[in-house]
Every structure is written in C-alpha cells, then in structure tokens.
Amino acid sequence: MTAALTLARVGAEVTVLEREQRVGGLCGTQERRGFRFDLGGHRFISRSGELQSMIRDLLGEDLLLRTRSSVVLNGGKQVRYPLELDDVARKVELSRGARVVASYLKEQVRQRVLPESENSFEEWVTHRFGRELYATFFGPYTEKLWGIPPSQISADWASQRISLLSLSDVLLRLVGLRRGGSRSCARRYLYPRLGIGQIFERMAEEMVSHGGNLNIGARVTGLDVHRCRVRSVRYQQGEREMEIACDAVVSTMALPQVVRMIGGRTLPAPLERSARELRFRGIRLCNVLLDLPEVSPHTWMYVSDPRYLMTRIQEPRQRSPFAAPPHQTSLMLEIPCDVGDAVWSAPEQAIYDRCMDDLSQLGFSGLRDATLEHFSSFVEEGYPIYHLDYQRDRTRLLGFVGDTKNLITCGRQGAFRYVFMDTAMEMGIAAANALLERNGHTDSAHNRLSIAELRSERGLVETHALTA
Numbered sequence: 200m201t202a203a204l205t206l207a208r209v210g211a212e213v214t215v216l217e218r219e220q221r222v223g224g225l226c227g228t229q230e231r232r233g234f235r236f237d238l239g240g241h242r243f244i245s246r247s248g249e250l251q252s253m254i255r256d257l258l259g260e261d262l263l264l265r266t267r268s269s270v271v272l273n274g275g276k277q278v279r280y281p282l283e284l285d286d287v288a289r290k291v292e293l294s295r296g297a298r299v300v301a302s303y304l305k306e307q308v309r310q311r312v313l314p315e316s317e318n319s320f321e322e323w324v325t326h327r328f329g330r331e332l333y334a335t336f337f338g339p340y341t342e343k344l345w346g347i348p349p350s351q352i353s354a355d356w357a358s359q360r361i362s363l364l365s366l367s368d369v370l371l372r373l374v375g376l377r378r379g380g381s382r383s384c385a386r387r388y389l390y391p392r393l394g395i396g397q398i399f400e401r402m403a404e405e406m407v408s409h410g411g412n413l414n415i416g417a418r419v420t421g422l423d424v425h426r427c428r429v430r431s432v433r434y435q436q437g438e439r440e441m442e443i444a445c446d447a448v449v450s451t452m453a454l455p456q457v458v459r460m461i462g463g464r465t466l467p468a469p470l471e472r473s474a475r476e477l478r479f480r481g482i483r484l485c486n487v488l489l490d491l492p493e494v495s496p497h498t499w500m501y502v503s504d505p506r507y508l509m510t511r512i513q514e515p516r517q518r519s520p521f522a523a524p525p526h527q528t529s530l531m532l533e534i535p536c537d538v539g540d541a542v543w544s545a546p547e548q549a550i551y552d553r554c555m556d557d558l559s560q561l562g563f564s565g566l567r568d569a570t571l572e573h574f575s576s577f578v579e580e581g582y583p584i585y586h587l588d589y590q591r592d593r594t595r596l597l598g599f600v601g602d603t604k605n606l607i608t609c610g611r612q613g614a615f616r617y618v619f620m621d622t623a624m625e626m627g628i629a630a631a632n633a634l635l636e637r638n639g640h641t642d643s644a645h646n647r648l649s650i651a652e653l654r655s656e657r658g659l660v661e662t663h664a665l666t667a
C-alpha cells in the first residue's frame with residue numbers, strides 16, 4: 200500500500216490486488232460492535248523521519264502518542280519486559296534469582312575465556328543471559344511461539360529481536376544507580392485512534408483519490424512471465440478469473456508463492472526444496488469483548504509457561520482508549536499454531552473455554568461472566584520461521600526472483616524477513632522509487648534485491664519486543 204500510494208502521488212497508474220476484504224494485511228484492524236481488534240496488537244515506531252512525517256500527515260489528530268508497559272507473567276509474578284536482570288532477580292524467589300545472576304556471570308566469564316560459536320537461538324541467548332534465564336523464560340517461550348526447539352532456530356532471530364543487556368548496565372541497576380527501561384527500549388510509540396489499520400485505510404483513500412485502483416477480495420493466482428518480464432497478473436475475484444496487463448509488479452506475497460508462480464509446476468529440485476523449507480508460523484487470535492472497564496494496565500503480558508495456550512495477552516484499550524466503547528474493554532489472546540493443526544481447527548467455543556480457564560489460573564477472574572461476545576481471527580503467515588539454514592534457502596529463492604526484471608518482491612513475507620511495519624513500508628517506498636527512476640524497467644537485479652535487505656544491518660533493528 201505504501202508503494203502504491205507513493206506511485207499514485209506522482210501520477211503513475213496503479214492497481215492494488217488484495218486477497219482480503221480489507222486493506223492493511225497483518226496491520227489490519229477489525230471492528231465488532233464498536234470494539235476494535237488488530238491482528239495482534241501493533242505499535243508504530245520508526246527511525247525514518249520521512250516515514251514518521253508521512254504517517255503524521257496522513258492521520259493528523261488521529262495519531263496518538265502512547266507509552267508501552269509490558270510484563271511477563273511468571274509463576275504468579277509480573278516481571279517487566281524487556282527483561283531487566285535486577286527486576287527478574289527481585290521478582291523470582293531468592294534462590295532462583297541468585298541462580299539467574301550466578302549463571303549470567305558464569306556465562307559472561309566463560310564466553311570471554313572460551314568463546315563458542317553461536318548458530319542457534321539457544322546458543323545465542325544462553326551466551327548472553329545465562330542458562331538459568333534461558334530455561335526460565337526464553338527457551339519455553341520460544342518453543343511455544345515457533346513450535347520447534349530453539350536449538351533448531353537460527354541465532355539471527357534472537358540477534359535481531361532481543362534487546363541486549365550490557366554487563367555494566369546490569370551491575371548499575373543491581374546497585375540501584377540506574378533506573379528506567381533498558382537503554383535500547385523505546386517506551387513511546389505512535390498508534391492511530393481507531394487501530395493500526397487506520398493508517399492503511401487512509402493510505403488507500405488517498406491512493407484512490409489520486410486515481411489508483413483498489414481491488415479487494417482479489418487473490419493473485421499467477422504471473423505471466425515472458426522473456427524475463429511479468430506481462431500480466433492473473434487473479435481471482437469471487438467466481439471470476441481475471442487478468443491485468445502490467446509494466447511492473449511490486450509483490451508482498453510470500454516468497455515461496457512468488458517463486459512457484461514464476462517457475463510453474465516444474466521447479467528445479469533445489470528451488471523446490473528451498474520453497475518447501477521456508478515456512479510460516481500461523482496465529483489464532485481469540486478476541487473477547489468484555490463488559491468491564493479494565494483488565495490490567497499493561498499493553499502486553501507475555502505468557503511463557505507452555506501449560507497455557509496463549510503467548511501474549513493484549514488489551515486493545517491500552518493502545519487506544521477508542522478501541523472499546525466507554526467503560527468497556529476487550530482482550531486479544533495470541534495463540535501461535537500451524538495452519539490446520541488442532542488449535543487452528545478447534546471449534547470457537549473450545550478455544551474460548553480453554554483461554555478462560557488459562558486466564559483464571561493466571562489470576563484473572565470474572566472474565567467469563569463479563570464476556571459479551573468472542574470470536575477468533577486467523578493469520579496464516581504470522582511469523583517467517585528462521586530455521587538454521589533459512590538464509591541459504593532465502594538467498595536461493597530471491598536469486599531466482601531476481602531474474603524477472605520488472606518484479607520486486609518485498610515486505611515481511613515477500614522478503615522472508617522478520618521485519619516490522621516501518622521496514623515493510625520503507626521497502627514499499629524504495630520499490631516505488633526504483634520503478635519511477637527506471638520508468639518501470641528495474642534492470643539491475645542487485646538494485647531490486649537490495650530492497651528485500653533494507654535495514655538489515657546487524658544491530659540496527661535492535662528493538663524492544665521479543666516478538667511482533
């Protein structure tokens with residue numbers, strides 16, 4: 200949508216084909232009886248001044264500046280997130296706190312004396328936080344989120360997503376000389392009054408006002424490639440099979456899907472293998488409308504314990520007070536799963552009952568009686584799974600797509616990168632600019648593929664949420 204708007208603003212003829220009945224993708228918002236639910240709570244943070252101005256101009260007074268507050272629910276206690284070792288040590292019982300600190304210090308010394316390689320998530324986290332904290336929080340949470348052991352997940356995911364604790368920072372905290380969030384943690388974020396989807400609804404309106412076409416409910420089914428150029432895009436809208444001719448395509452479809460569309464049924468074996476290996480973790484969201492003023496003051500509550508179904512409890516009202524009618528609130532319970540598995544396929548009532556039981560064990564009472572309605576939302580491609588060799592597979596697929604000269608694949612699914620919305624939007628702007636500079640002829644594969652790598656410099660995407 201960001202690419203389409205950038206192009207439409209300078210008078211290019213643009214058509215957006217969107218398979219859903221609404222815009223926004225993972226950043227969409229659903230409305231139900233005056234309650235608003237994102238697909239898992241989102242917040243907008245960006246280092247790009249250009250992007251921030253774009254969002255401010257689009258939303259004006261509808262953009263709120265909010266402060267985040269996140270906790271981990273662990274053994275009946277609430278521990279701040281991002282984890283701060285002093286807080287962890289204080290909240291868990293003394294013996295365990297001592298073990299956390301001791302194992303952290305032991306690992307620091309060990310890595311200095313005998314540094315070990317770190318390919319997996321497990322190794323990366325253990326080397327930085329110690330085995331005890333890994334076993335208490337990161338390990339179980341990560342396995343629950345991804346559905347595979349953290350020893351099978353690439354260290355890239357950890358290095359891009361977990362705020363680092365420096366030893367001096369920790370020690371200063373322990374002796375009380377430093378307070379507040381960890382240094383890498385941005386607590387303030389931007390959020391639209393009516394949910395994150397409002398950004399993309401505004402973009403769509405403006406794109407259409409510039410003469411752009413928006414086709415919702417239009418699922419792309421094929422790309423007609425001739426002499427290394429996409430000549431037309433096939434899509435299904437309702438019962439109808441349609442085709443649209445094009446000069447260039449910017450695609451946010453999942454990378455393996457794009458490869459299959461270009462390569463047809465007979466992909467060479469290595470490509471076929473890589474396309475199969477790059478998978479996504481799905482999410483089921485149990486959304487509950489409540490006749491209560493508030494459940495908790497927190498934006499996110501992480502639930503690492505594998506006994507409970509959900510990984511995060513979110514209360515949309517804590518992002519925007521307009522996410523629920525006055526004096527009422529709602530919960531959005533994030534449950535990772537695989538498409539078609541037992542959680543994905545469970546009847547609505549069974550999921551709701553299980554969530555209510557879990558919440559009551561976690562100390563939240565009265566929710567069942569206060570429920571006005573509940574429903575689930577489903578996300579097929581929630582998280583690109585970084586298996587240990589995912590970079591090999593990803594590079595192979597991107598290289599193949601790179602041969603098609605007027606096609607740019609980008610975004611979270613299209614680049615197969617765990618990016619936040621700001622990077623996905625920057626990719627959209629970069630894709631539009633590449634097309635404008637070349638007037639539809641993005642001849643250099645290097646230029647096109649570099650868009651998928653935008654902001655991938657190590658350490659730059661140091662962020663504040665364990666997942667997003």
Ligand SMILES: Cc1cc2nc3c(=O)[nH]c(=O)nc-3n(C[C@H](O)[C@H](O)[C@H](O)COP(=O)(O)OP(=O)(O)OC[C@H]3O[C@@H](n4cnc5c(N)ncnc54)[C@H](O)[C@@H]3O)c2cc1C
Binds near residue numbers: 243417581611621666
């Ligand atoms: C639970 C959760 C929480 C998150 N929280 C945050 C957060 O707090 N802050 C943040 O910045 N980011 C967050 N993110 C990440 C953010 O959602 C993504 O970075 C962003 O949505 C990526 O945008 P995209 O356009 O690349 O992909 P998407 O949002 O997935 O959009 C891709 C679009 O392509 C469409 N599409 C796919 N295939 C086809 C097809 N065949 N035909 C037609 N249309 C198709 C999809 O329907 C979709 O609209 C979160 C993600 C999740 C899952």
